[in-house]
Amino acid sequence: MEAQYPAHWEADVVLSDGGTAHVRPIRPADADRLRTFYSRLSEESIYFRFFGPRPRLSDREVTRFTNVDYVDRVALIATIGTEMVAVIRYDRIDAEEAEVAFLVEDAHQGRGVASVLLEHLAETARENGIARFVADVLPANQKMMGVLKQAGYTARSRFADGVVRMTLDLTPTETSQEVTASREHRAEARSIERLLTPGSVAVVGAGREPGGVGQTVLRNLLGADFTGPVYPVHREARAVAGVRAYPSVTAIDGEVDLAVLAVPADGVIDVVKECAEKGVRGLIVVSSGFGETGPEGRARQDELVRIARAYGLRVVGPNCLGIANTDPAVRLNATLAATVPGRGRVGFFSQSGALGTALLQRVAQRGMGISSFVSAGNRADVSGNDLLQYWEEDAATDVILLYLESLGNPRKFARLARRISRRKPIVVVKSGGTTQGVPIGHAAQVLGLPDTALSALFEQAGAIRVDDLIQQFDVAQLLAHQPLPAGPRVGLVGNSDALALLAVDACVRAGLEPRPPVNLGARAGAAEFGAALASLLPEVDAAVAIYMPPIPGRAAEVAAELLRVAGEGGKPVLATFEGQLGMPAELRVGAEVPDRGSIPSYAAPEEAVRALAHAVRYARWRERPAGVPVEEPGVDAAAARGLVERLLAAPPGEDPSGGAPPDGVPTTETAETAGTAEAPRTAEAAVTAGEAAERVPSEAEVAELLAYYGLTVWRAEVVASPEAAVDAAERLGWPVVLKAADPEAAKRAGTVRLGLAGPDGVRDAFADLLRQLGPDAVLAVQRMVPQPAVPTVVSVVEDPGFGAVVSFGLGEVTARLLRDEAYRLAPLTREDAAELVESPRAAPLLFGEYGYPPVAVEALEELLVRVGRLADDLPEVAGLDLDPVLVGESEVVVLGARAVLRHPGGPRPDGGPRRLS
Structure with a gap:
């Protein structure tokens, strides 16, 4: 065969x-x-x-x-x-x-x-x-x-x-994985470097008619004074914009490193083949008519990428604005935007072509400057992850800005961002927060996690997520030109009481610690501002200077004094300087381009404080230990994998255990062994267990799986009669709890009876619950936790984009209704687990506030680390719910555990050998 x-x-x-x-x-x-x-x-x-x-x-x-x-x-x-x-x-x-x-x-x-x-x-x-x-x-x-x-x-x-x-x-091994990641980094960074530093550029489709896409790119290349030869390609014209034209790419008599394609979509594939024959190394496809137009365009887009990659070319686009590099040795403006900011310390990635022009204009208006810019359009090939690899090593880039409409490989993004953010800040605007949708044409999948989870995962990776583009530029101009704040203490000095009070309110709302503002009066000049700022800086971590004189005239003197004192103080200084926005010439260090030490200005002090708050949180993240996943004792990952594989391979109804479970694993009693009836599957878990791709294991099987990771689930016995409930209580030990066995029914109020200390109490509770839930209700008996405890919920979901994600929240009804949950990618470091516990808004209940006693937080963190290890080891665990997890003063008890197993169908998005998506 x-x-x-x-x-x-x-x-x-x-x-x-x-x-x-x-x-x-x-x-x-x-x-x-x-x-x-x-x-x-x-x-x-x-x-x-x-x-x-x-x-x-x-x-x-x-x-x-x-x-x-x-x-x-x-x-x-x-x-x-x-x-x-x-x-x-x-x-x-x-x-x-x-x-x-x-x-x-x-x-x-x-x-x-x-x-x-x-x-x-x-x-x-x-x-x-x-x-x-x-x-x-x-x-x-x-x-x-x-x-x-x-x-x-x-x-x-x-x-x-x-x-x-x-x-x-x-x-x-750890070494082999590091080798793979290092080679991936160097290769992808080099592929972007080849795009951004070409020795020559061909513009295919550069027509003679003014205003055409091709001629616009050509004129922008020439206007930026690109340092290499530029070759217009037109089937008929002898010259375009005064430059000799060629009938085809292969007819060009010099080498071509980069080709900009501005031809109709149905002609792009033929041009790509010409470029491959010529030895071109990279393509920018500004043409539209691809994935954004529907299935036919998407097929054309996939074919474009397939052919380009097959011949060794990377592709920016299609349907993009283009790329730019302000390096004086290159001076590349291969975009449709006539305005490209001057040289700066910011690398800028935008998926949107239409928005890119406006964004570049905004950056230029602020006087910020960029190191390089890439608009990926439909991001069929080159993506934000590729640019992260490049900017990580680019000495000209200090701050990375990303405007993202989709995430092609979220898990890889999180890995890269977590590493790069230790050296360079990444400021992200991610659109689609309300829908988590993907723009038509993008080669990316819809994210299955809520937007709050996405924000939490950005936070875990150290990426600074902001709400809009204005905030992105506000934060960028601070990070690019001023040092990071060492803490939340903020000093305010200015000549306006009203603006200073607004700044104080903004600090409090942002979680900063403002000092009483220093009001110098409306007539204050350079000497007063300099002296006040110099006396303030040693006592704070950052300062905001507000200069809004009623009668302009001494701005240059005040600016010079602010620059002098800020430079000597070594702490971040921001300004609201005559209401200017960006990097005013008076507050710059350096001539035409603002350099480190330049003071950013904001139209209002609240905007300055908001940007500062992001910088404070980022600086706090950088100060935390990076942490590495630790090997917890008592973990048998091989046995756990064997169990999961047997469960997925076993026909429905067959016992796949293949042997005795590990010590300490409770065996759920069945009707045959304890005179009880089997609990029905929940609605959410009622996937046919017989399907080859998915299985819902029993509670005993889930308990066995957890035991291989050192986690114990307290046994619960499903009971069919009051006497069976009493017998179960005798076996488990008094006092006990009687509750609804179906998790869906358990969501209703009053479905648990606590502290049952004797047979009569169990019988009365049994009758009471049947009256409330109906005669067909299935009940379970479980030993009661002997000490006061806070209920919590720990869950795992295997997300198609991010891989294994662990969530944590409190089990109180209000917390559940408000979705007060925190999220982290698996595996978890000790630091990740601590942040996971501290992140929910109701977390103070775990730390002895609001009348609750302090609980065993360290034991809870250890449980989270072990769950994270399980989730990372076993992508087959599509879902896992530990609910409730009771956190007492000295121990953590898991009372319920449910799981869904599913064949993953391949490695995780960031797993396996190197490959392009």
Whole structure:
């Protein structure tokens, strides 16, 4: 039987020099492609692979190499365009070991092809149950040994009979994951650098008619005085805007690094192929008519990206404004915007093309300046995550601004932001908060989490989320030019009582600590402002200067004094300076472009305070330890995985346990063992347990799963009669609780009877609950927690974009109704768990306020860390609810646990080997 082709192994990848390639399994139809590839190899490459000369491959060898079973024999190839440029393969030796070998065409060696192929082959091997690779390598083949050693896996080598045998343990390690992330970072940063620093630009579709899209881009390139040659491409014109034109990209007599495509959508694919033939390295597609127009346009968009990536090109757009780089060595304005701000310290990413023009104008009006700008449009290829990788290392960028309409890989964004925010602030505006929708045409999925969760996850990653673009620029001009505040103490100095009082109110609302404002009077000049600010700064963490003179005239003197004192004080100083907005020339350090130390001005002091509050929270986040997930004792992840796999594989109704549960796991009593009736499934969990993709385990099975992570669920016995309830209470120990067993029924008021200390109380409570809930109600008995406790709820959801997300809230009715919940991505560090506990508005009830005794917060945090570890280890856990979790003065007790298991259908968005979405 012919082996089934594993299409899910296909991937587009970014190579170390920023180009792209396509990785896929080999097929029998690749026979001629393999022969051609082999013919281009050098004698040395062939010698290292086969340990001797082999001028050509025999037909038998070609058949063997291209016909594999994708299980015991697997080969992956890398292609650029239609040509194979590399191949890697393994052949199984025994159940857990396979021999690995690879070949890279000489012209493409040094581009990181082998390392990315090894990542992908290791993933396929693990999928097929292979734990180790072995490779026999000639001692002179240092390149192959380097690839194997530098992969980050545990490696061993021994020398015998003139050959080095290397063995790689394919279990992912912290080192291998760091290696993968580092290579991804360098490759994606390089791919963006190639776009933003081209040596030459072609504008395809630059017509002679003024106002056309192509001619607009061309004139903006020329107007910015781009430092390289610019080539208009027009099928008929000899010159456009006074510059010689060419009939096609391939007709250009010089090299082309970047091409701007401004042709009708149905002609873009042909131009992309021309660009590939010419050796162009990047594309900006400003043309519309793609995903935003509907299914036909989306198919055209997907084809555009497929072809571009296949030939090694990254794509900005389509339907975008373009890109700009203000570096004097480049001076690139490949956008439709005539106004591009001057040189600055801010990198700016915008998905919207239409909005981008207005945004650039706003930045220019404020006098801020940018380092570079990218409008991604439909973000079919290049995304905000790519730009984060670039700006992280860009010495010209101190602050990163993101205007996001969608998130293509939210989990990757969170990973990158958490790392980058330690060095550079990221200020985000995310639209669609009320709907969480995705604009038509964007290559992204709708987020399943509420907007409050998204804000919490931004906060966890250190990204500063603001409500609108005005706030984004307000915060950016502070972060780009002033130091971070060390705390919340704010000093206010000015010449207006009214404005100072507004600033005080704004500080209190924002959680800052204002000092009594210093009012200098309407006639105060430079000396008074300088002296007051100098005496104030040592006592505060930041200062706001308000200069609104009734009679203008001495602004330059006051500004110079403010700059002098602020520079000597080393603390952030903001101003409301004559109502100006942005970076006034009088308050700049530097001539034309504001440099570090320049003082930002705001139209009103409340706006200055609002920006300062964001900076204070960000500075506080940076001061916290980064934290790393810790290994909790008593965790058996392998056993937990085995249980989940058995549960998902078992037919409905069959016991999948396969053995005794771990010590301490309660076994839910059934009607046969305790004279009780089985509880019905809840409405939300009434997914057919027999479906291959999803299963709702029993409470006992969930308890067993949790026990593998050191978490105990108190046993509850479902009872069908008053006498069965009394018997259960005798077994569990008095006092007990009698409650509705159905979680949906439990949401109704009065469905729990507490503190039942004897048989008569249990019988009376049983009759009372049946009268309230109906004669068919199913009830359960559970031992009562012996101390006062605060009810809480811990949940996990496997989000398609973010992966495993842990939520926490209090179990009080009011807190539930108000959705007073906090969220964090799994796995959780100790710091994450502490923030999760502190974040709900009702959290003071856990810390001894409002008459409640202090509870075991540290034990609650440990529970959250363990739940986070479970969620991160097991993507099959699509949902998990621990409800209620009672937090007492000395212990935490889990009284109820429900879960939904589902086959994930592939690695998480940020999991597995490197690949472009």
